[in-house]
Amino acid sequence: MSTITTILDLISRSHLAMGVLSVVTAPIVIGVTLTKFRNGNLRLSQGRTKRLYDIMNRKQGGCSASSGALQIAVKDMLGIELPGDAIRFALERDSPLTLLRNIQQAGVLVKFHHNEKCFKDARTRPRLSLQQIFQALILLAIVPYVALIFVGIVFKFIEPIKVAALLTLDLIAMPMIIKAALRADAAARLLKADTVYPPPHPKVGLRDADRSETSPRPRKRRTKASGNEGTAQEEPTRVTASAGVLPALATENV
Known part of the structure; x- marks a missing residue:
């Protein structure tokens, strides 16, 4: 005690x-x-992300992949089953892994609508x-x-x-x-x-290409144009010279 x-x-x-x-x-x-x-960052091994990485390395990325392939890839990576349209929506964003993690974390609170391509509240009368x-x-x-x-x-x-x-x-x-x-x-x-989670920004290369199209022409084209002008100016002198010879020949014949 x-x-x-x-x-x-x-x-x-x-x-x-x-x-x-x-x-x-x-x-x-x-x-x-x-x-x-x-x-917290997604600490995923190479084996868990290999399927999704191979899909994204295709020519058209996740757009050309079937819903089953996307579901299997995300299932291996995060352990959740999502519809193919929701996965494509996430892969089109600038931060797809963060968006997929938020989908995993939100669970049944939201639902993806295929026609409108957006998430909506899945609760009834909140x-x-x-x-x-x-x-x-x-x-x-x-x-x-x-x-x-x-x-x-x-x-x-x-x-x-x-x-x-x-x-x-x-x-x-x-x-x-x-x-x-x-x-x-x-x-x-x-x-x-x-x-x-906005879509990716335009590539810098496209902006540089647009700027190059609006840049002035190179000097070679200007030199070529000036050469054409010189030849155009020489032609009238040749005509006048020949015009001056013809009257002289006419007087001699007379």
């Missing part, structure tokens, strides 16, 4: 240490989760937009943590044991809440795919 009392006394005296540990741990958890699910859900879930992950810090640790309105238990539960639930928030954010980005 005395041992349990000693442990409880140590826990009650170390409420400041628990608060400091929670203050340090929670931002790390938030940062790692955000980096992993939103800004009360909140996907961006509003993202903001609400982020607040749900942060507000309880901040409230426990101030109410339970700073102002000591809650017992240290309860504060520790609540902070532990909050830290466990925080990654799942942030994952759901980023899922809604990915779906909201897909609804604005034309703005967030």
Whole structure:
């Protein structure tokens, strides 16, 4: 019994240490989760991307590939099954891998429409937009943590044991809440795919070709033109010379 009392006394005296540990741990958890699910790069092996890479190296890229070949390639790469039109839509963007990753992350929240070639909200009668859900879930992950810090640790309105238990539960639930928030954010980005993920920019070579067409003509053509003008100017002199000889010959014959 005395041992349990000693442990409880140590826990009650170390409420400041628990608060400091929670203050340090929670931002790390938030940062790692955000980096992993939103800004993390696709670490894919060469074997998983080989099918899609071979398809994109064709003359017409993914446009000439069948839907089955595209589905198998994306299945090997990301482990998800997508319709062929949605994969072609992603491959036509400037950042296709990021768009495919957002499709994987959004899941059933959005649906690709073949006729309009765009993603739309797959929910029936949504009360909140996907961006509003993202903001609400982020607040749900942060507000309880901040409230426990101030109410339970700073102002000591809650017992240290309860504060520790609540902070532990909050830290466990925080990654799942942030994952759901980023899922809604990915779906909201897909609804604005034309703005967030535009098609590739025109090639620089095409712009250089247009500039070369509007450039002035080379000097050789000008020299050739000036030579023609010189010959054109010499012809009248020859005619006048011959015209002057003819009257002289006429007078001699007379």
